[in-house]
Amino acid sequence: MIRILLADDQALVRGALAAMLALEPDLEVTAQAATGQEALEAALRTRPDVALIDVQMPGMDGLTLTERLRRALPSCRVVICTTFGRPGYFTRAMRAGASGFVVKDSSPEHLVDTVRRVHAGLRVVDPALAAESLTSGASPLTxxxxxxxxxxxxxxxxxxxxxxxxxxxxxxxxxxxxxxxxxxxxxxxxxxxxxxxxxxx
Missing domain, CATH: 1.10.10.10 (Winged helix-like DNA-binding domain superfamily/Winged helix DNA-binding domain)
Known part of the structure; x- marks a missing residue:
């Protein structure tokens, strides 16, 4: 069984993702959270195998959460699941230690496949977004x-x-x-x- 933490500030999105993942015989949603801090506490409590994390959440955002989660619980792999497929988010997510990056309009099959592949130790990213992040460069802002x-x-x-x-x-x-x-x-x-x-x- 692959144990999953869902972190998204939109209850409807969290509920839909949980219902979809529950249909898979080898996946189990063990915790849900609406904020980054809640997600970090839930991860330390339930020790999931994979965390599906949104970027924009109140308080601690998903990118900061990814970094802290990778330090506190290295066995947990992180997949960023966001509405915004932006090159800057992608670059920062990879730098923070994410193993996967998918946008929310991906097919359910793609998301489930991503969770399984990331759990198996692979890195899953959108090739077009990866290429765009290389051409757009790193943020020049302090x-x-x-x-x-x-x-x-x-x-x-x-x-x-x-x-x-x-x-x-x-x-x-x-x-x-x-x-x-x-x-x-x-x-x-x-x-x-x-x-x-x-x-x-």
Whole structure:
């Protein structure tokens, strides 16, 4: 039996995945979680063989969870299962230690096959996405520039961004200016959109 942890903040998605996987005689969903922290605690408690993890979750995101899970429970293999097949997400997932990366519009057969192959020690990735990640390159943004763009994409003034991140207005302006230049955008809103589309945020 392959024991599986599902981590996704959308209850309907989690439920659908659990129901689908339950149809397979060799797969068993042993835990479900809506946040990264819940998933980490559930993994340590139930010790799954494979964790199916979404990227965007409240609190700890799926990429951070992958890294922490690989350190805390090396026997558990991770498959990123996301709506967003972005090259930046793919690159960061592989760097964090994921063994597989699938998008949610994949066929049920492909997802089940991925779980089995990853459990067997193989790495399963979408060839087109892997190629795109190579051509798009790594994120040029620093960690602080990513933080500033994450807050900027929600709108708000420089002062509001500064307050949210405990930075000075001048420091926020400098980070925004650097980020805008690095991604080739005209405005901070455009920079945030470009960075998000490439999976850099």
């Amino acid at each position: 960690a602080r520039e990513r933080d500033v763009l994450r807050v900027a994409r929600r709108g708000g003034t420089v002062s509001e961004i500064a307050r949210a991140l405990s930075l000075s207005n001048g420091t926020v302006r400098n980070h925004l200016s650097a980020a805008i230049g690095k991604v080739g955008a005209a405005t901070r809103t455009e920079a945030a959109l470009i960075a998000e589309e490439r999976g850099w945020l």
